Amino acid sequence: MTESRASEPEVTETGAPCARSPAMPVTVTARFAFTTDAPTDVLLQFEAAAIPEQRIVSSECRMSDADHLARVTAEDDIGERIWLDVNGRFEVAYQAVVEVRRIVPDITALPGLAPHDLPGEAVKYLLDSRYCPADSFQSFVGSEFDGTSGGERVEAIRRWLAENLVYASGASHSGTGARDTFVERRGVCRDYAHLLITMARASAIPARYVACYAPGVEPPDFHAVAEVFLADPSIAGGGAWYLVDATGMADPAQTVKIGVGRDAADVSFLTSFGDSEFHGATVSARIT
Structure with missing residues (x-):
């Protein structure tokens, strides 16, 4: 057909x-x-x-x-x-x-929203999910990224992943979660996205998994990035979703979304x- x-x-x-x-x-x-x-x-x-x-x-x-x-x-x-x-x-x-x-701002300049100010549809992206056990990372993010918040915190997490993880094809499998990636310090796009999402949620920043197509991905494949919910400077008190690729391979201005979810299991x-x-x-x- x-x-x-x-x-x-x-x-x-x-x-x-x-x-x-x-x-x-x-x-x-x-x-x-x-x-x-x-x-x-x-x-x-x-x-x-x-x-x-x-x-x-x-x-x-x-x-x-x-x-x-x-x-x-x-x-x-x-x-x-x-x-x-x-x-x-x-x-x-x-x-x-x-x-x-797509609007692609410098997210480091964007503040976060207090959890009690979030719209209802964003709240589920603060919670633990199958591959993203955010609660168990609260102590780590609190000490490792102390003094940062909002988009600055997200960028600090992205830099930490770039400096501490190795991109390795075949390094993970369908059961690999963020905790496994944190311990093993290697993975593929799916694993980078899961760990960024987990650390963002542990920082009280809603984050979701995005399945996508993106030019420049090597090897070419279905790609995965994260999306975080931060303040929307065009609307007082409002928020919006912003793409973040922890692998550094995808440009948000060229990324084609397929779907979103709590983690890879949803999409x-x-x-x-x-x-x-x-x-x-x-x-x-x-x-x-």
Whole structure:
């Protein structure tokens, strides 16, 4: 089956006028395949999200036939998930051109918000999740980053990760959490994002996991970054989400969001509710 999707109109997240970076067209592609030996429910999330900060100029998705296919809204209304009922081999070929127009401030100048001033939808991103045990890091962040707060604290965490972790392909697995990465001091983008999120939450700064496409990622793959909730200087008392890539590979002005969640468990590109065999993926993102 093949789907082509129209673009969404562009508006600001707050409803108020705001300056955005120049449109940055990025072409993203993804191909992957998997096989199930029996009828199995599978949840996919791999398409660029149609949201105010990025416009889907064009997209095409070719998928094998399935016994059932349905689209459902993903976390925080960012992107969509695809429910499948699959029996046998299933292939996906996806391509999209996305214009990224995102506000990219210097977050070190942005204050944080007191927890009691946070909007309800941000509160869950202060709490522990499967891969991000923030409570157990409170003592560490309090001593290591003493004297910093808000965006300055986030930048201090990012620098600490850059100086103390080694990026190593294959260094972790699907069960690796932030505590494991902290001890072993190595990992991939997923692990860097989990540890930054964990330390931010331990600092009372809401932080969430972002699955994305990003030019410059080596080796090319689905990428993961963090997003932190800090003050929005354009709205008194307001806040906004800001991208932070602890690996340093992705430029927020060129990053194409797929979806967000508490951690990787919420936004995996493929979740199988039964036995399946994954046959690999080919992913690319380039400025066009």
